[in-house]
Amino acid sequence: MPLEYYLILGLFLFFIGVFGVITRKNAFSVFMSIELMLNAVNLIFAAFASFNGIIGGYVLVMLVIAIAASEVAFGLGLIIMMQRTHKSLDLDLFSSLREKQ
Amino acid sequence: MSEFLSIGFGIFAVLGAFGLVLFKLPANGAMSLVVSLLSIAGLFITLGSTILFLMQIVVYAGAIMVLIVFVIMFLNAQDDALIKKFDSSSLLWFASLPLLIVGIAASLQMDLAPTPTDLGGIKELGIEIFTKWIVPFELISVLLLVALVGVIAVTHKDKDAS
Secondary structure (H helix, E strand, C coil): CCHHHHHHHHHHHHHHHHHHHHHECEHHHHHHHHHHHHHHHHHHHHHHHHHHCCCHHHHHHHHHHHHHHHHHHHHHHHHHHHHHHHCCCEHHHCCCCCCCC | CHHHHHHHHHHHHHHHHHHHHHCCCHHHHHHHHHHHHHHHHHHHHHCCCHHHHHHHHHHHHHHHHHHHHHHHHHHCCCCCCCECCCCHHHHHHHHHHHHHHHHHHHHHHCCCCCCCCCCCCHHHHHHHHHHCCHHHHHHHHHHHHHHHHHHHHHHCCCCCCC
16 A cells, blocks of 8 residues: 555544544543554554665654553553542543633 | 555544544444554654554554454443534534644745664664663553553552442
8 A cells, every 4th residue: 555545544533632632521431532643643653664665763653652551551640640639530520720720 | 566555554543543433333443443552653664664563553453453452342431432522612623623724834844864774773773772761661561560450540440449
């Protein structure tokens, strides 16, 4: 398949992830949409690395996967704290940084 | 055969992504995301990188998704799982749609090497990491340690304070 196929597929996956982040209000759905966006970027990295013959792109994908692992660990800890303090996972309740309670 | 695999994995990746954003319950969305991640692993195979295929399945579909599904079950997230009503913040997404069109146009203009090369094996990747990318690799290990300590520090209940 040509390179454009992978680029457009990565773009579509990224924008579906953006759609999930903007329109969902459950913390888990937003979290997993961010994971999807990271994967779309990984796909584009791997496509460029493969088509250009530069192996550094694969190394970047590996590093992004490691960063995603640490992000998931911290994010799930934060979600558990949200559930513990607010008894809810609705992200609209967590707006104390942008408006007065 | 390779084109067939690429198109099939691509279709499954997009379908899994739509399932993630359209299913009501987060548990169903997590299962759809697993489909999407496995399809992206298959796309890595069609790009000629076996080690990324392995890492995607073991780390993403294995470890990360098991952790997310475990926490979803642990918190029993069902009650407030509704899709948000269409409101003004959804306009942000439509405002970002021109970026999608520009991206597609830019990627169609791209003029690069036409065939994928086959260099994603574990030996080449290991040599590359431990010669050129050694400092980022070590920084990632420090980052993982910081995340480990930070999660415990944030979620730990202090017995003296309460």
